[in-house]
Amino acid sequence: MIAVEKVSLAFGGVWALRDVSVRLDEGEVLSVVGPNGAGKSSLLNVISGFYKPKAGRVVYMGRDITHLPPHKRAKLGIGRTFQKTSEVFRHMTVLENVMLGAIAAQKESFLDFWGSMVWVKWAKKEVEALRWAEEVIDFFELYAYRHKPVGSLPYGLQKKVDVARAFAGRPKVLLMDEPMSGLTREEREDVARYIIEMNHVFKLPIVLVEHDLGAVVDLARRVVVMSYGAVVAEGKPEAVLRDPAVQEVYMGKALAGV
Numbered sequence: 001m002i003a004v005e006k007v008s009l010a011f012g013g014v015w016a017l018r019d020v021s022v023r024l025d026e027g028e029v030l031s032v033v034g035p036n037g038a039g040k041s042s043l044l045n046v047i048s049g050f051y052k053p054k055a056g057r058v059v060y061m062g063r064d065i066t067h068l069p070p071h072k073r074a075k076l077g078i079g080r081t082f083q084k085t086s087e088v089f090r091h092m093t094v095l096e097n098v099m100l101g102a103i104a105a106q107k108e109s110f111l112d113f114w115g116s117m118v119w120v121k122w123a124k125k126e127v128e129a130l131r132w133a134e135e136v137i138d139f140f141e142l143y144a145y146r147h148k149p150v151g152s153l154p155y156g157l158q159k160k161v162d163v164a165r166a167f168a169g170r171p172k173v174l175l176m177d178e179p180m181s182g183l184t185r186e187e188r189e190d191v192a193r194y195i196i197e198m199n200h201v202f203k204l205p206i207v208l209v210e211h212d213l214g215a216v217v218d219l220a221r222r223v224v225v226m227s228y229g230a231v232v233a234e235g236k237p238e239a240v241l242r243d244p245a246v247q248e249v250y251m252g253k254a255l256a257g258v
Helices: 040-048 070-076 094-104 110-119 124-139 155-168 185-200 237-242 244-249
Strands: 002-011 014-024 029-033 055-060 078-080 173-177 206-210 222-227 230-235
Touching (some): 002 040, 014 040, 029 040, 078 155, 094 124, 094 155, 124 155, 222 244, 230 244, 237 244
Parallel strands (some): 029 222, 078 173, 173 206
Antiparallel strands (some): 002 055, 222 230
16 A cells, blocks of 8 residues: 655655555554654654655555655545644644634645635535544544643643544544553553554555554554664564564563563
8 A cells, every 4th residue: 555665765865764665554553663763753754755765665555655745645545643743733722623624635735724724614525624624533432622722731731633633534544643642551551442443444555653662562463663764673562572672672672571
């Protein structure tokens, strides 16, 4: 479905990605893990179009999208969540953020979205977007907060709103950048449940980036481990856990007990 082929990315003289090849198959959850600075977020930024690789290409459903800008990739069905909650519109309500996801994927640009909101507020697409946004809010159990500004909510709920916003765009594939980082154990379990439901119920393929290998072993069909911008291991979670290269990357952590 998505293939990253021999991609390299550099900032100045520092390599963020080095000859990285990764694929996402139809219907699967693929986890990309590794320590800080491994290149995980850079990989998502290349796939979603925020970074242009120095070498290599990105292929989506048989089409080379390496040079497409982010908004055109979004229109093709590539959804994205972000590591930082600053990417949600904190002054807007939960409902407005989720509607932003529902409508923005239909428009040619962000300005077109705002034009439609101001001048054609109750057009058919906007009414349908409102209905779908309400369904998404119910699915993510955010109804009690729907009219609250996102910036007034606890961190864990802000992260959930970001996932809901991305899901509301009806993506064909969802890229998730550390959705569990900074969350309590209960909140992490909630996120894991939503990932399972989005994948199993809605058949949504997911690329799940996480720092903690233990957080993804029960979620992913395959795991890719990165270190210093390169892929050091790939395979089924149980096999990856036993890989000596992975144990070296996570030296000092009790991998065998994960």
